[in-house]
Amino acid sequence: QTVVTQEPSLTVSPGGTVTLTCASSTGAVTSGYYPNWFQQRPGQAPRTLIYSTSNKHSWTPARFSGSLLGGKAALTLSGVQPEDEAEYYCLLYYGGAWVFGGGTKLTVL
Amino acid sequence: EVQLVESGGGLVQPGGSLKLSCAASGFTFSGSAMHWVRQASGKGLEWVGRISNKANSYATAYAASVKGRFTISRDDSTAYLQMNGLKTEDTALYYCSRLIDWGFDPWGQGTLVTVSS
Numbered sequence: 357q358t359v360v361t362q363e364p365s366l367t368v369s370p371g372g373t374v375t376l377t378c379a380s381s382t383g384a385v386t387s388g389y390y391p392n393w394f395q396q397r398p399g400q401a402p403r404t405l406i407y408s409t410s411n412k413h414s415w416t417p418a419r420f421s422g423s424l425l426g427g428k429a430a431l432t433l434s435g436v437q438p439e440d441e442a443e444y445y446c447l448l449y450y451g452g453a454w455v456f457g458g459g460t461k462l463t464v465l
Numbered sequence: 466e467v468q469l470v471e472s473g474g475g476l477v478q479p480g481g482s483l484k485l486s487c488a489a490s491g492f493t494f495s496g497s498a499m500h501w502v503r504q505a506s507g508k509g510l511e512w513v514g515r516i517s518n519k520a521n522s523y524a525t526a527y528a529a530s531v532k533g534r535f536t537i538s539r540d541d542s543t544a545y546l547q548m549n550g551l552k553t554e555d556t557a558l559y560y561c562s563r564l565i566d567w568g569f570d571p572w573g574q575g576t577l578v579t580v581s582s
Contacts, residue, residue, distance in 0.1 A: 392569060408567040447512070
């Protein structure tokens with residue numbers, strides 16, 4: 357069974373920078389896994405921030421960026437804002453099926 | 466406006482069946498792959514399955530946890546999730562989403578399925 361692993365929780369200060377990562381139990385994450393990153397606030401549906409590793413939607417704030425880093429997919433927030441406090445999920449493609457990571461709860465403190 | 470609206474959720478007994486709908490508007494539905502994702506209360510997101518677009522012959526794929534019990538289908542403007550043999554662990558908020566350019570957009574607001582006796 358394929359497992360996608362994210363940090364369970366991270367804390368960052370306002371204005372700071374934080375990197376969330378997404379690892380695959382099958383090995384290094386490459387662009388062929390088409391990593392997606394979602395933000396979910398309590399009581400709301402997920403919102404896609406990043407797709408296909410590093411592509412942004414029109415609504416994605418410029419402070420969010422996606423990349424591949426050390427064999428993992430990564431989501432970096434630069435200049436964190438209080439409203440960035442949320443749960444973040446990554447999603448990877450495995451040739452027909454997709455698997456979510458367990459999510460990272462980001463606290464801005 | 467590109468929009469997805471789920472419906473059909475409710476309370477069902479273990480072993481029962483339920484069919485969810487995902488009504489699409491604002492885009493060329495036949496050209497889009499449609500996915501179902503669920504979230505149990507207080508838990509993370511779980512990919513359930515997908516149905517491909519017309520160009521890919523509307524092929525389906527499912528998560529191991531639902532394979533053989535759930536079936537995804539579609540017509541001209543709606544995607545469906547037929548759920549049979551429901552278990553208490555299938556209790557969740559079910560979302561649909563469109564896959565476009567390897568990204569998921571939009572998301573519906575979700576429909577709640579509760580499996581309980």
